[in-house]
Amino acid sequence: MPAPSSPVLFDPARGLAVLRTPGSVYALRIGSDGSPRHVYWGAALDTADLAALPSAQSRADSSFEADAAPDELAPQTGARFGPAGLQVRFADGTRGAQWVFAEYTVKGDELRLLLTDRRYPLAAELGYRVRPGSDVIERWVELTHTGGDDSGPIAVDRLDSASWTAPTLPDYRLSHLVGGWNSEFQLRRDRLPVAETVLTSRRGMTSHHASPWLTLDDGTATEEHGEVWSTALAWSGSWRVTVHRDPVGRTTWTGGFGHEGMSWTLAPGQTLRTPVFAGLYTRGGFGSASRAWHTYVRSDVLPQPDRDRPVVYNSWEATGFDVDHDGQRRLARLAARLGAELFVLDDGWFGARTSDQAGLGDWRPRPAAFPDGLRPLADEVHRLGMAFGLWVEPEMVNRDSDLYRTHPDWVVHIPTRDATELRNQLMLNFARPEVESWAHETLDRLVRENDVDWLKWDANRVVTEAGWPGHPDPDRLWIDHTCAVHRIMDRLRADHPGLGIEACAGGGGRVDLAILARTDQAWTSDNTDPVDRIGIQHGFSQLFPAQTMAAWVTDSPNPATGRITPLRFRFHVAMAGALGLGGDLTRWSEEELDEAAALVARYKDLRPLVQRGHQHRLSGPGGVTAVHYASLDGIEHALLAWRPSTRFGHRSPALALPALDPTARYLDLDEGTAHSGATLTRQGIDLALPRGDYASRLIRLRRVG
Numbered sequence: 001m002p003a004p005s006s007p008v009l010f011d012p013a014r015g016l017a018v019l020r021t022p023g024s025v026y027a028l029r030i031g032s033d034g035s036p037r038h039v040y041w042g043a044a045l046d047t048a049d050l051a052a053l054p055s056a057q058s059r060a061d062s063s064f065e066a067d068a069a070p071d072e073l074a075p076q077t078g079a080r081f082g083p084a085g086l087q088v089r090f091a092d093g094t095r096g097a098q099w100v101f102a103e104y105t106v107k108g109d110e111l112r113l114l115l116t117d118r119r120y121p122l123a124a125e126l127g128y129r130v131r132p133g134s135d136v137i138e139r140w141v142e143l144t145h146t147g148g149d150d151s152g153p154i155a156v157d158r159l160d161s162a163s164w165t166a167p168t169l170p171d172y173r174l175s176h177l178v179g180g181w182n183s184e185f186q187l188r189r190d191r192l193p194v195a196e197t198v199l200t201s202r203r204g205m206t207s208h209h210a211s212p213w214l215t216l217d218d219g220t221a222t223e224e225h226g227e228v229w230s231t232a233l234a235w236s237g238s239w240r241v242t243v244h245r246d247p248v249g250r251t252t253w254t255g256g257f258g259h260e261g262m263s264w265t266l267a268p269g270q271t272l273r274t275p276v277f278a279g280l281y282t283r284g285g286f287g288s289a290s291r292a293w294h295t296y297v298r299s300d301v302l303p304q305p306d307r308d309r310p311v312v313y314n315s316w317e318a319t320g321f322d323v324d325h326d327g328q329r330r331l332a333r334l335a336a337r338l339g340a341e342l343f344v345l346d347d348g349w350f351g352a353r354t355s356d357q358a359g360l361g362d363w364r365p366r367p368a369a370f371p372d373g374l375r376p377l378a379d380e381v382h383r384l385g386m387a388f389g390l391w392v393e394p395e396m397v398n399r400d401s402d403l404y405r406t407h408p409d410w411v412v413h414i415p416t417r418d419a420t421e422l423r424n425q426l427m428l429n430f431a432r433p434e435v436e437s438w439a440h441e442t443l444d445r446l447v448r449e450n451d452v453d454w455l456k457w458d459a460n461r462v463v464t465e466a467g468w469p470g471h472p473d474p475d476r477l478w479i480d481h482t483c484a485v486h487r488i489m490d491r492l493r494a495d496h497p498g499l500g501i502e503a504c505a506g507g508g509g510r511v512d513l514a515i516l517a518r519t520d521q522a523w524t525s526d527n528t529d530p531v532d533r534i535g536i537q538h539g540f541s542q543l544f545p546a547q548t549m550a551a552w553v554t555d556s557p558n559p560a561t562g563r564i565t566p567l568r569f570r571f572h573v574a575m576a577g578a579l580g581l582g583g584d585l586t587r588w589s590e591e592e593l594d595e596a597a598a599l600v601a602r603y604k605d606l607r608p609l610v611q612r613g614h615q616h617r618l619s620g621p622g623g624v625t626a627v628h629y630a631s632l633d634g635i636e637h638a639l640l641a642w643r644p645s646t647r648f649g650h651r652s653p654a655l656a657l658p659a660l661d662p663t664a665r666y667l668d669l670d671e672g673t674a675h676s677g678a679t680l681t682r683q684g685i686d687l688a689l690p691r692g693d694y695a696s697r698l699i700r701l702r703r704v705g
Contacts, residue, residue: 007130008111010104014051017104017111019128021135023292024281025050026128028072034099036113036126037069038165038252041229042281070165070252072126073141075099083196083242085160085254086143090120091152097122121147121268122154126162135280136296142273145266154266160256161277166229169218172251174243175286177211177539182527182560184208184508185539191219192245200240202259204427204463204478205505206512212239212255213543215289223287223617224658230289231255231279232543234301234513237482238262238463258478265473275514286542291614294545298612301517302548303493309521309547309578309611310387310500311339311600314456316346317528317554318584321355323348324369329380334585336384338593339600342500343381344389344456349374351401357424360396361403363442374450382451389454389500390446394439395485396425396461410435412477414467422461429468430488431480440488447496456523457489459505482514489518502550508536511544521548521578528582529558530565530573530694531644534625537576538617546629547611549577553596555584565694567592569642571599572696575610576627576640579603606638606700613638616659622652624687630659637666637701639685645693652695654684661703669700677703 009018015030016039027039027050039053055069065079076084076096089095099115102123111128123146129138139162145154166172172192176199179186199214201207212233221228233239233255241255256274258264266272278296282288298305313335315328323345332343347353349369351362359366365373378388397404397411404411404426411426413419419426430436446452463481468474493499503515504523511522522544525536533551540549551574557564574580579600585593603610606629613629613636620626626641637660643652660666662678675685689695 006106007109007132008106008128009047010106010111011047011051012104015101016051017113017128018047018050019111019130019137020044021130021137021280022133023135023283026137027053029055029069030101030113031055031068033078034101034115035075036072036101036115038072038163039069040167041165042167042227043283065248070250071163073124073160073163074254082244082246082252083254084158085163085256086124087156087158088122089155089157090122091154094120097124099124116146120154121145121151131296131300134296134299135282135292136278136300137280138276138278140274140276142271143266144271145268147268149268151268156264156266156272157262158256158258159264159272159274160254161233161274162256162279163252163254164229164231164279166216166251168249169251171219172245173217173219173221175215175217175542177213177542179208179508179539181208181506181509182525183532183536184525185211185536187539187542192216192243192251194245194247197243197245198240199243200259201238204238204466204481205459205510206236206239206515207462208507208509211543212241212512214241214243214253215286215542216251222285225285226283228282228284228286228289229279230281230293231277232293232513233257233275233277234517235275235482236485236510236512236515238478262475262478264475264479278513287616290542290617293543294615297513297516297545297548301513302520303518304520305547306612307520308607310341311603312342312344312389312550312578312580313338313340313585314344314346314552314580314582316391317559317582318586319346319348321348321353325372325377328377331585332377332381332384332386334593335581336386338581338585338597339604340386340581342387342389342454343384344391344454345374345377346391346456347393349390358398358400360393360398360425361401361428363392363394363446378451387453387500388451389456390450390452391456391458392443392446393458393460394443394488395428395430395459397428398425409469412463412466413469414465415469417465417467420464422464425461427461427463429477429481430484431468431477436484436488440491443488443492444495447492447499453498454500454502455492456502456504457519459510462509486514486518493518508540511540516544516548521550523550524577527560528552528554529561529563530570531563532561533573534642534644537573538625541615541617541627545611546577546615550580551575551577552580552582554582555587567595568599569694569696571596571603572640572698573642575599575603575606575698578611602698606698609636609638614659618655618657620653620655620684622646624652624655624689626655628657628659634661635703637703639699639701641687641689641697641699643689643695646691646695652687652689654686656684657681660701664703665705666701667704669702674704675701
């Protein structure tokens with residue numbers, strides 16, 4: 001056994017594995033049938049106490065119900081009737097695995113459990129990792145065909161990354177995210193039914209419509225109090241998570257890549273590795289769970305977490321497809337005046353791209369718009385003191401393009417089915433090595449030749465007619481395309497160490513832990529309306545930290561909703577993330593430009609707090625919501641508060657700040673007044689919001705004494 005101080009222990013005599021984090025313990029035991037089974041997940045317990053815990057038993061034990069602890073990866077055999085995390089078919093038609101526990105390996109903060117099938121050439125290695133200083137436990141599976149060439153292929157109909165088990169609770173509540181284009185990340189908290197609840201994306205992307213994140217509690221947890229169990233799948237393609245609450249009180253959930261109806265083939269010697277399915281437990285409510293996720297994303301996911309996310313100006317809402325060198329240069333000069341640090345040239349700069357009907361795939365500057373190429377614009381942007389960024393959509397192609405005319409076979413298609421076009425475009429099959437190679441070489445050339453500092457990688461359609469003609473295992477498209485996207489991003493970052501990448505898929509259609517492992521931030525939504533954004537950003541923050549959340553200030557009336565809002569309100573909402581600017585600056589008045597410049601400078605002062613501080617979500621009566629950012633040492637604090645609408649006689653009450661130290665005193669850096677921490681944590685702070693709708697305020701506090 002490893003030393004007692006190790007976060008991972010395995011006792012071979014008991015078959016007991018224990019994983020410890022700063023705030024939780026996770027335990028499992030090898031069952032009598034060789035399958036690893038869940039024992040405990042919750043607040044700290046001694047190893048001796050964990051060893052003494054009996055195996056879980058069903059309260060409905062009978063010939064109709066299994067009397068066994070829940071599996072860490074349910075294998076489809078035995079008296080198991082919930083969702084199976086592993087579904088396989090052998091060459092002779094036999095389904096399901098029956099395990100023999102072969103060996104364990106403990107290396108530092110990682111545990112691996114090797115299982116082999118009793119009669120067939122199949123092995124599964126279950127991986128567990130505890131990240132130092134984090135309450136997050138990472139889990140994954142590696143499935144291997146161990147037979148010789150004469151043993152035949154193994155069909156894999158389902159391979160989940162992990163199954164998780166909640167303790168017995170009086171009731172269960174499920175928190176998850178739903179939405180659509182322009183309305184992503186809508187938080188729902190609902191009583192979990194006694195049934196199987198499936199969260200999924202069948203679109204080949206994470207999707208606008210659901211997120212592979214969920215949280216369970218007993219129905220009583222709040223933002224600052226209560227036990228919470230939360231998991232997130234690190235995958236950017238199709239996925240499925242099934243939550244099973246059975247009639248006798250057991251609740252489990254299993255999840256991984258792919259959706260129903262797929263099948264992948266394992267040839268002899270091949271291994272299929274799943275993405276990570278991460279989980280955490282906390283006793284501090286939903287806010288504590290989010291802060292633990294934020295810490296994990298910064299420490300163990302983001303490639304450059306300590307780099308300030310720049311204040312970006314993006315040209316799309318100003319120009320649409322009507323772009324040219326002179327117009328972009330005028331916008332760049334105005335963006336620099338406002339304090340932008342990154343200028344991004346959006347769609348319309350390449351090929352025959354004067355609308356969404358042509359040009360995708362032809363990644364060469366459009367001669368009529370940029371007769372001398374992009375380098376003169378990049379040089380001007382750099383001269384103005386800004387980085388230069390470029391919008392690309394490398395996974396897609398228009399029929400009206402040189403690329404499609406040359407390589408029509410490169411698209412995802414089924415020859416005997418009519419191809420669906422979405423936004424007048426088709427999808428390239430990055431699972432094909434020659435297409436992946438073309439995409440990497442094209443993007444590498446663009447970055448190199450044009451001195452590009454930032455790529456906004458977009459994807460404006462999902463997978464339809466998912467065919468791969470001539471391939472013996474066509475469903476691998478769903479996995480291999482996503483893996484190729486990840487590989488290309490990784491290679492670009494390795495080849496160009498200073499390059500930043502922003503993830504985008506028509507807004508928030510592909511935001512997950514896997515895409516953030518190779519990008520700097522994500523475009524949250526194409527909807528920049530500040531009122532709608534408050535709800536979108538609230539849902540986004542359940543899992544992702546503010547520094548990954550691109551948030552723009554754009555024109556009023558808003559192009560998505562037509563809502564008219566003050567510039568100050570738009571800024572205060574966008575300041576809650578990675579601030580950006582859009583809109584047609586040539587139409588802004590001198591007063592608006594001056595006000596915007598002052599607000600950008602204000603944001604830069606508080607950027608370290610927003611992008612690297614602890615976030616606390618606050619809400620109060622009267623339609624007031626706020627976010628409170630606290631520095632890691634607890635000295636500096638920033639509060640952004642918003643009230644979209646007001647009613648006569650309903651003055652906004654004081655808002656309590658539970659993240660402060662009640663024994664300390666705090667100075668309001670703008671007003672010069674001092675406050676008791678006890679008063680601010682219990683009675684609250686007077687927001688002094690201005691009268692009228694779309695009221696907002698930024699408050700800076702510093703602990704003194």
